[in-house]
Amino acid sequence: MGLHRFLAIITIVLLIALIIAIWFFPSNEDFRVDNPFWNGIKDISTDYPAQPLNSLDDLPPSPQETTLILIPYLNCTTAELKQLDRFVSQGGRLILADDYGHGNQVLEHMGLEARFTGQILLDPLVNYINKQFPRIIHLEPDPLTENTNNLVFNHATSLANVAMSDTLALSSSFSFSDHNGNGIWEENEPTGPLPVISRHELGSGQVILVSDPSLFINSMETIEDNANLIHNIAATTPALYIDQSHLPSSELHHTKRLLQQARSFLATPLGTAGLVILVLMIALTPIWHKKKENSEET
Amino acid sequence: MFVNTQLTMKRLVIALFIIAMLGMISPGLSAIGQPIHVPHENPATATGSLDKPALLLSYSKTINLATNQQYQNAQDVLNELRHTDIPDELQYIIDRHNNLCQQLFTTLDNLEILLDETSALLAQNQIQGAKQRLDYAEADIQDGSSLCEDIEAATDALSDKLGVFISPAVSQITHAYTHLEESLERLRELIDDYYNLRQSLTERYVQMMEFIPTELSLSINPASVFVGDNITVSGRLSGDGKPLSGRKLVLTLSSESTTANVSIPVITTTNTGFNGSYVTSITIPYRYVDTMTLIAVYGPSGDDTDMYLASKSPPVTINTMFYRTHLEVSTPEMAHQDLPLAISGRVFTTNGNVDRTIKVLLYDTQLAEEMVAGQFTFEITLPEQTLPGKHNLNIAVTPQGRYSGAAETRSINISILPIHIDIQAPTTILLPKTIQITGMVYHEFGPVADAAVSLNLKNSSTTVRTSPDGRFTTSLEAPLDLSFIGVQEITVDIEPLEPWVTKLSVKRDALTINPVSTGLILAILIALGLFIYRRSQTRVPQGKTTPQPEIIELPAITPVPKPIYKLTGIRGRVLSAYQSGLEAVEKITGVVMTPNITVREFLKMITLPSPTATEPFTELTTIAEITLYSEYSPREDTATRAERLATTIQEVLRRGAS
Numbered sequence: 001m002g003l004h005r006f007l008a009i010i011t012i013v014l015l016i017a018l019i020i021a022i023w024f025f026p027s028n029e030d031f032r033v034d035n036p037f038w039n040g041i042k043d044i045s046t047d048y049p050a051q052p053l054n055s056l057d058d059l060p061p062s063p064q065e066t067t068l069i070l071i072p073y074l075n076c077t078t079a080e081l082k083q084l085d086r087f088v089s090q091g092g093r094l095i096l097a098d099d100y101g102h103g104n105q106v107l108e109h110m111g112l113e114a115r116f117t118g119q120i121l122l123d124p125l126v127n128y129i130n131k132q133f134p135r136i137i138h139l140e141p142d143p144l145t146e147n148t149n150n151l152v153f154n155h156a157t158s159l160a161n162v163a164m165s166d167t168l169a170l171s172s173s174f175s176f177s178d179h180n181g182n183g184i185w186e187e188n189e190p191t192g193p194l195p196v197i198s199r200h201e202l203g204s205g206q207v208i209l210v211s212d213p214s215l216f217i218n219s220m221e222t223i224e225d226n227a228n229l230i231h232n233i234a235a236t237t238p239a240l241y242i243d244q245s246h247l248p249s250s251e252l253h254h255t256k257r258l259l260q261q262a263r264s265f266l267a268t269p270l271g272t273a274g275l276v277i278l279v280l281m282i283a284l285t286p287i288w289h290k291k292k293e294n295s296e297e298t
Numbered sequence: 299m300f301v302n303t304q305l306t307m308k309r310l311v312i313a314l315f316i317i318a319m320l321g322m323i324s325p326g327l328s329a330i331g332q333p334i335h336v337p338h339e340n341p342a343t344a345t346g347s348l349d350k351p352a353l354l355l356s357y358s359k360t361i362n363l364a365t366n367q368q369y370q371n372a373q374d375v376l377n378e379l380r381h382t383d384i385p386d387e388l389q390y391i392i393d394r395h396n397n398l399c400q401q402l403f404t405t406l407d408n409l410e411i412l413l414d415e416t417s418a419l420l421a422q423n424q425i426q427g428a429k430q431r432l433d434y435a436e437a438d439i440q441d442g443s444s445l446c447e448d449i450e451a452a453t454d455a456l457s458d459k460l461g462v463f464i465s466p467a468v469s470q471i472t473h474a475y476t477h478l479e480e481s482l483e484r485l486r487e488l489i490d491d492y493y494n495l496r497q498s499l500t501e502r503y504v505q506m507m508e509f510i511p512t513e514l515s516l517s518i519n520p521a522s523v524f525v526g527d528n529i530t531v532s533g534r535l536s537g538d539g540k541p542l543s544g545r546k547l548v549l550t551l552s553s554e555s556t557t558a559n560v561s562i563p564v565i566t567t568t569n570t571g572f573n574g575s576y577v578t579s580i581t582i583p584y585r586y587v588d589t590m591t592l593i594a595v596y597g598p599s600g601d602d603t604d605m606y607l608a609s610k611s612p613p614v615t616i617n618t619m620f621y622r623t624h625l626e627v628s629t630p631e632m633a634h635q636d637l638p639l640a641i642s643g644r645v646f647t648t649n650g651n652v653d654r655t656i657k658v659l660l661y662d663t664q665l666a667e668e669m670v671a672g673q674f675t676f677e678i679t680l681p682e683q684t685l686p687g688k689h690n691l692n693i694a695v696t697p698q699g700r701y702s703g704a705a706e707t708r709s710i711n712i713s714i715l716p717i718h719i720d721i722q723a724p725t726t727i728l729l730p731k732t733i734q735i736t737g738m739v740y741h742e743f744g745p746v747a748d749a750a751v752s753l754n755l756k757n758s759s760t761t762v763r764t765s766p767d768g769r770f771t772t773s774l775e776a777p778l779d780l781s782f783i784g785v786q787e788i789t790v791d792i793e794p795l796e797p798w799v800t801k802l803s804v805k806r807d808a809l810t811i812n813p814v815s816t817g818l819i820l821a822i823l824i825a826l827g828l829f830i831y832r833r834s835q836t837r838v839p840q841g842k843t844t845p846q847p848e849i850i851e852l853p854a855i856t857p858v859p860k861p862i863y864k865l866t867g868i869r870g871r872v873l874s875a876y877q878s879g880l881e882a883v884e885k886i887t888g889v890v891m892t893p894n895i896t897v898r899e900f901l902k903m904i905t906l907p908s909p910t911a912t913e914p915f916t917e918l919t920t921i922a923e924i925t926l927y928s929e930y931s932p933r934e935d936t937a938t939r940a941e942r943l944a945t946t947i948q949e950v951l952r953r954g955a956s
Contacts (some may be wrong), residue, residue: 003767030338038340038341038342039338066466084776099337100337124349124351124352124384125352125353125356125378125382125610126378126379126381127346127377127382127383129344129346130344130345130346130347131346131349131352132339132344133339133341133344133346135376135381137381145390147704150381154338154339154341154343155337155338172378172381173356173359173374173375173378174356174359174375174378176350176662184357184470185352191359214338217338219341219342220341222914223341238801250940261873264378264757267757268777269730269777269814272814272815273814273818276814276815276818276819279822280818280821280822280825283822283826283829284825284829286829287825287829287832289830290832
């Protein structure tokens, strides 16, 4: 076997192996709907008819009663903020689930006074495993909290500037917002009950703030009554969308998207024809070489 | 040497490729191994234990709430501790501590109410009931003190178990214990404050025992009356047997609260005349209850405050009359939004039928209001935004003068109406093609108009709305893609405008044939087939042909021109000698050595005319084979021998040919 042929074969084999590995290896990124591991949200997209959105452009033109779960770990552009505004004002329900991301940018743009404090909410007593897993035991009666007595958050934050009438869930009296991050309550640090879920009417729609997006991840979804809350969200909307465009992406994710784009291109008539021609050319190359040799001989 | 170099190169290339590929994968591996940091933790691997300082601080917090007289809040906070995971060895003492705190907070809450009531009574010169309350308060203070001591003992026991007394003085747990001690101290001070307040109220009560008691009488006429009519109220106020004139009296008319409404007392005032007597008139309010109670109260004011005690008349019962209304209603158990719903029934009273107003409400939203007399039937339409499920429909007859109101609640199930679709779509599709799809959407009451019908075939989709007769016609692009022949699903999703109609999703199979892909693949297969056929044609005759003497005579075969190699060294000499011998053999036999034939194969393929040529060519072939494929390096004499053999072959064949 010639060196060139050997190089070509080993390159093709390695490339194919790499593509197969990337294509089939599931995502392990936080809050990704195709991530089946503890930190993904595949279970929600499997258990409920939730549609992942890779761009806010894909929001429905008539959003009445539809629900969008937005986890803003990346900043929204001005155009995206306008899209969110339109979605809510036309009757959509935006569930803004944030802890340490850019949720306040959305709230500011929408003119709401409520804010995510961005400080970790700790509960040294009423917790699931340790103080980073606060139990949420004060839930106001609401269709969203039906059959829900007890939620468990995971490294959550709390809400500020929320009126009691807008509050749907509060942390326990023993919880506190750890401003200096030392894990111990100090005199100037606000103590519970602190609002963690709230509802705000806006235009024809509403904005629901959840101070911990980890509530939706696979490993948290089944703890205590978290599943009931998610069920209630899904049950009170005709269509549920989960935004994926404001999550940080890894190289694996970028590569997967690239491969998907390539596949989409190959599915077009142009791509299909190009691929077939390429295969044809490769298959016929030896014949072409043979003919060339023969013509040179004569 | 050449072979060795080639092998080394291949190994180097493999190593370089592995390094290059690892370099390409490595950014992805980092993502596989470690997700980007987001503040959450896998609950399956998280660990934790009871936060002891926080537990002591939580008791401090609840006791502080109690010392601020927020007893209910203190109890609520204490109840939250039920959600704490407590180790078994601490469970009993913590439960006991919590129970004692709960009892203390309840006792203190009750004590505060008793002292407030006593204070209010004494402020109105009413000593009746004050003594009893002061006695109860004394018992509560004793209970409170006792419970406080128990809590202190339980706190010490709990602190001991938590290791407070063996902890350093500057530790968190010691700090928390100090906070708790301070809170308990404030709790003791609070109980002392209550004790002092009770003492001062008792002193005030003893003073009031010296005041002149008063008496107040009350009578009504008539004793039975229709709602809306007036009654005459009269009576007399006296103190120590003497009439008290010009005193203000408060008359309170109350009725029992019903499930329908909470009764608010009607309060009116009047003054006593010169002989302490009073007469006034009261209008009976439109409250449809069987009895009402009237009471008159005298509260000393001005100079009377330090002279007379307050008095209250005995309560007088008024028999109230009205015409009771009865309502019978019939509603369907099931209904659909936007579709009329019939309500029928009968309104009647004990005094015959009169025109009455009847209202229909869905919770607090009024859906209809009608004037009816006796039997009634009317239709209502449920609001568009009513969600499917069970709802309460309230049908109420409003009160009207002497006629009482009546109300009935009916549970109604607003159901979702299932829809059906008839669809006509082609069963075979030649790609690419625009296919026509028609259909009709309907439910049991008729066609479904304006429903969104979304059709999907592979990546192609379209949406159309149904016409008023429920029909739709649309075309769908069946695009060209990678597929060849197969069954594809046409997915049809129907989303009606009305929320009370179900959504529907149906699938239809269609056989799709892609002539372009199929044709191209056929072309590839044919080309590959031809290629393989040609190669086999080239090999098979050469491998299987037995050389015949007459073939030698065929002059038509022209040897393929050989590339000219420049061979150097001993190996070069050997291979040059073989090439010379080979050329002579090819010329005489007509068999050409092609690149795919080894020297040994060539030797087997040919038949030389004489053994004198065959033997040297066989030996020359062996030497050439060793030189080409063995790691053995030929010596000088081997090269000389090869050159001699080649010369012998050339001479023998030349002679034979001539």
